[in-house]
Amino acid sequence: MLGQPGGWALPLTEVVFEVSDESYPLCQFTRAHGNVRAVYRVTDVGVSSGFFRATITLLGPTELTSHVLKELRALKRYDELEVLSMTPSVLLLKLGNRVDHAPGIVGIGFQPVNKVLEIFGMDTLIEPATIENGTIRCRFLVPQNLETRRVLSMLQALQSAIQWTHFRVIRVAEYKATRYADVVRRLLGPDQEDLIHLAVALGFYNSPKACTLNDISARVGLSISPVHKKLKAIEQTLINAYVDPTAVKAPPRRARRPRPSMQEGSVPVTGGMTEVAVHVEWPGFLPSEFAARNDGLRAVYQALHEDPRSGTASALYVVVAPPRQAKEFLDLLQANKRVQSVEVVSKDMAHLTVKVKAEMPQEPAGADDLVAFTRLHSRFGPEAYFKPVLFEGKQISLRFVILRRVTASEVEARLERIGAELGWRDFEVVSLRGFEGDPSMGPEVHLEKVTPRQEEVLRIAHALGYYKTPRDCTLEDIARTLGISANAIHKNLTAAEEKIIRNYLNSGF
Amino acid sequence: MLLPRPEAPQAHSGSAAQPAQQEGRSAGAKYRILLVDDEPLVLDALLQALGRAKELPCELATALSGEEALRKAASFDPHVVLADFRMPGMTGIDLLARVQTHHPRAVRALITGYNDLDIAIEAMEKAKIHYYLQKPWNNEDLRNTIAEAARTSGGPERGA
Numbered sequence: 001m002l003g004q005p006g007g008w009a010l011p012l013t014e015v016v017f018e019v020s021d022e023s024y025p026l027c028q029f030t031r032a033h034g035n036v037r038a039v040y041r042v043t044d045v046g047v048s049s050g051f052f053r054a055t056i057t058l059l060g061p062t063e064l065t066s067h068v069l070k071e072l073r074a075l076k077r078y079d080e081l082e083v084l085s086m087t088p089s090v091l092l093l094k095l096g097n098r099v100d101h102a103p104g105i106v107g108i109g110f111q112p113v114n115k116v117l118e119i120f121g122m123d124t125l126i127e128p129a130t131i132e133n134g135t136i137r138c139r140f141l142v143p144q145n146l147e148t149r150r151v152l153s154m155l156q157a158l159q160s161a162i163q164w165t166h167f168r169v170i171r172v173a174e175y176k177a178t179r180y181a182d183v184v185r186r187l188l189g190p191d192q193e194d195l196i197h198l199a200v201a202l203g204f205y206n207s208p209k210a211c212t213l214n215d216i217s218a219r220v221g222l223s224i225s226p227v228h229k230k231l232k233a234i235e236q237t238l239i240n241a242y243v244d245p246t247a248v249k250a251p252p253r254r255a256r257r258p259r260p261s262m263q264e265g266s267v268p269v270t271g272g273m274t275e276v277a278v279h280v281e282w283p284g285f286l287p288s289e290f291a292a293r294n295d296g297l298r299a300v301y302q303a304l305h306e307d308p309r310s311g312t313a314s315a316l317y318v319v320v321a322p323p324r325q326a327k328e329f330l331d332l333l334q335a336n337k338r339v340q341s342v343e344v345v346s347k348d349m350a351h352l353t354v355k356v357k358a359e360m361p362q363e364p365a366g367a368d369d370l371v372a373f374t375r376l377h378s379r380f381g382p383e384a385y386f387k388p389v390l391f392e393g394k395q396i397s398l399r400f401v402i403l404r405r406v407t408a409s410e411v412e413a414r415l416e417r418i419g420a421e422l423g424w425r426d427f428e429v430v431s432l433r434g435f436e437g438d439p440s441m442g443p444e445v446h447l448e449k450v451t452p453r454q455e456e457v458l459r460i461a462h463a464l465g466y467y468k469t470p471r472d473c474t475l476e477d478i479a480r481t482l483g484i485s486a487n488a489i490h491k492n493l494t495a496a497e498e499k500i501i502r503n504y505l506n507s508g509f
Numbered sequence: 510m511l512l513p514r515p516e517a518p519q520a521h522s523g524s525a526a527q528p529a530q531q532e533g534r535s536a537g538a539k540y541r542i543l544l545v546d547d548e549p550l551v552l553d554a555l556l557q558a559l560g561r562a563k564e565l566p567c568e569l570a571t572a573l574s575g576e577e578a579l580r581k582a583a584s585f586d587p588h589v590v591l592a593d594f595r596m597p598g599m600t601g602i603d604l605l606a607r608v609q610t611h612h613p614r615a616v617r618a619l620i621t622g623y624n625d626l627d628i629a630i631e632a633m634e635k636a637k638i639h640y641y642l643q644k645p646w647n648n649e650d651l652r653n654t655i656a657e658a659a660r661t662s663g664g665p666e667r668g669a
Contacts (some may be wrong), residue, residue, distance in 0.1 A: 062633055062637075062638075062639070066630060066633040066634065069626070069629065069630055069633075070630055073626050073630070081626055082624040082625075082626060082629075083624075083626065083629040083641055083643075084643060085640075085641060085642060085643065085650075085654070086629070086633070086638070086640060086641035087639070087640055087654070087657065088639050088640075088661070410649075410653050413649050414649060417649070
């Protein structure tokens, strides 16, 4: 189930723009070869290292990407340029320049990024840029709530400093946490998930049904009656969660085995990237303990910078809580002995936003390491891009994009290692989806919309206890309440149930 | 656990727990992976890393030079050849170029400790390599890359 409607605004301003510059080899190349795409990612802005570093992931056949490599070499503009790895469809390059050398570089390389940092501030988070069909799409997050007019004048300054051609602003918006870090809420137990996947795969939820209960029973080796009961229970859980998301209880954890949606071959081969959602169990981890103690309080963690030279890392915490609880959270941060600074960025009656800078501990980090998740970037490597971490009660949800296709077992192996380094106890990969497109956005989830009429009938049915066990009402009772036929009620409810079940599965399970 | 030193070309089962040594294709439906490096210690490390690839049923063979690798490949018919770049005599690129000619279905991977762009470009052009890895390697990445390479090679039951 996707996150709660509404979303929480973080004090971040999201800026997205497109630029096309013919003098830049990657623009020329991706325009000439539609099947080559690139992702440019800044890995070090050089504040402490004195070196500006980035990776370029070229997605396309080797015979084409090797040409790009030669062209970049021919430019002779990079102090560092090396191939980190190569597979038949992905070439990962690392490039770097001394900061004092950077201003001489043109294109989407160092100079534009330097200018972004100069104009928008050194705290600006530069997101991966995609280069496709000759157009570079850039996105960055400014850790301030900026007025659109001010952002536009800053972008004008940027444009005149860089002199890109075909510069186009796509979006200037306040950052909504739920838009980028939808909470994947697992509603079903492992056996229920297996059963509902089977039922959907066999077409039990098609209109008209493509299989019978008998077909499902034969596949699972049970008689019809228990299968029917189990499916009803699943439908009830999903409907109840849809109507009243706050009443959802966490189901039992799945043993470490792939979910049906994550088994080998389930990630579409056409998708060059993979989006992963993970639930982490970290007993004692201060922010999640605090969230759990405070009755479902929610918090968002946005990683900022890791500075290995000074041994510190920073992060932005947004706590969705009334002032008293927010103050307790602030006290908790300030009492932490590793914390070097806590800056209140903004607060109102429902939110508190703080920027925390803390010393990084020796590994394993331990539950009092408040900036642990900032180190996920460096631990996972340049091919992974992490989205904000969400704390909901004791549950910690991570989402990240890997710039290639991966299997569930590969992700699990990496997370095992990272978990051992950082100190969390356990984790569960809850979703793995292949996709194409903008890695900073992730795959689009195509949800089927429940129509207003279906919604109305569903909510009335829910209120009358149709989704209780045993049912408190019949279709006829609902029909009488709404003044329409029982047949029409049945049709509306069936259609709504099918959409809700499919949406649940399509959102990653 | 240290596996036997590969002074002579040998085939090793891909199970780290019980590294039963098997020659040629006796292991049946397993991917055949030929590892080539002039440093026995590096070969040991590669064997150890790949021997733990639980998800990859494989038979591992080793060679200490390009010439030896070509002789071995004639009978071993590898699905994947992983070669070091710098070796006395034949370089890894030369070896993989010849593998391309004589065993075109074998997936070719180069591993090198020299972060030299020219090496990567030459390997792509001359040997049409499929995979490029850096030393020092991360065992997990190595296993994943070789597993992916093996899977793209046509399946373990592929005939000669």
